[in-house]
Every structure is written in structure tokens, then in C-alpha cells.
């Protein structure tokens with residue numbers, strides 16, 4: 001791994017008027033996770049919005065965000081290639097399970113057959129072979145989370161942003177889904193920024209923990 005690989009946050013500051021919400025410098029290597037914790041309203045989701053390139057103009061931000069040496073600030077969201085998973089898996093209800101995954105395959109992958117093959121391989125990887133033609137509403141919470149993960153991975157992100165993606169799952173499923181998400185991030189070599197209230201998420205991620213909104 002060369003020295004500029006991974007995510008570097010350099011003196012990132014986010015303000016709402018004169019209230020400083022986030023002040024952070026960190027280095028997150030590929031496969032590592034930076035966990036951001038803090039009370040409700042402290043600015044955790046705002047930090048993810050800033051990294052993803054969709055910060056509301058009500059906020060002002062400064063500092064540098066680089067992935068593998070490439071500066072992201074100033075780039076629109078679509079050119080940042082940040083993959084995001086939220087609490088809600090946000091599957092398209094009018095698309096089949098396989099089409100929910102296939103929709104994320106970059107346009108550079110040509111040919112219907114090739115795209116189908118990739119989407120079906122992702123389904124299989126999620127343990128959902130044979131579920132492709134189902135309506136997403138017929139999946140369990142854990143199955144939906146796995147579809148959302150495969151969809152985000154197929155979009156070939158350079159960075160994975162997680163906004164409490166495990167919080168709606170039951171304890172057992174939460175554990176399994178955590179293992180899958182962090183395992184995949186390590187396997188693919190993605191830097192991860194995780195926002196959570198749950199210390200167990202932070203332990204499962206096994207990286208640095210940054211607390212926002214704390215003295």
C-alpha cells in the first residue's frame with residue numbers, strides 16, 4: 001500500500017452559523033474504519049453529508065478530504081464515488097431484487113448479459129441466490145441490508161459511509177450484518193466512516209473512534 005492510500009481528513013471543520021459542530025483530522029487506511037460517535041444533533045450525519053458531497057448550504061465547511069491522494073472537496077457528489085448505507089436500506093419497491101442490485105453497475109460495464117451475470121454473482125454472494133425475481137418488500141430486514149450492501153459495492157465506491165446501518169436490525173442479525181459489512185470493506189480495501197450510537201458497532205469495526213460534540 002503506497003503512503004497516500006485510504007482516506008485523509010485534514011483539519012476538517014464544519015460550522016452551523018458560529019456553532020462549530022465538527023473539527024477533525026484523521027487517516028483511515030483501506031479496510032479500516034473511523035467510527036464517529038456523539039449525542040443526537042452533534043453533527044455526525046452532517047460529517048457524512050460533507051464527505052459524500054451533499055452538505056446542506058446552511059453549513060460552512062473547510063479543510064481537505066482526500067481519497068488515495070485525490071482531493072474530494074469541490075467535487076460534486078456524483079464524482080466522489082462515495083458509497084453510502086443508511087438505517088433504511090432504501091430499496092426501490094418497483095424493481096425486483098436483482099434489478100435493485102443491477103442498477104448500481106457502472107455504465108462502463110456493457111451488455112445486458114454481462115450486467116446480469118454481475119448482479120447474480122452479487123446476489124449469490126449475499127446468500128440470496130434464487131431471490132432475484134422477488135419483490136424487495138418480501139425480504140426480511142437482514143436480507144434487505146445485504147441487498148443494499150451488494151448494490152453499494154457494485155457501484156465501485158472508493159469510500160464507504162455508514163449512517164447507523166445496523167440500528168434497525170435485531171441483535172443476532174445486527175451482529176451478522178456488521179461482520180458482513182466490515183468483512184467486505186476489508187476484503188475490497190475500502191476506507192469506512194461509520195456513524196453510530198452503539199459502542200458494539202464501534203468494537204465490531206475495530207478502528208479509530210472519534211467523538212463529536214464532546215468537550
Ligand SMILES: Nc1ncnc2c1ncn2[C@@H]1O[C@H](COP(=O)(O)OP(=O)(O)OP(=O)(O)O)[C@@H](O)[C@H]1O
Nearest residue numbers: 016021038039040041042043044045046047056058
Ligand atoms: N439542513 C439543515 N439546516 C439547518 N440545521 C440543520 C440542518 N440539518 C441538520 N441541522 C442541525 O445541525 C445539527 C447536526 O445535525 P446532525 O443531523 O448532523 O446530527 P447527528 O449527530 O447526526 O444527530 P442524530 O444522532 O440525531 O442523527 C443539529 O443541530 C441539526 O438540528
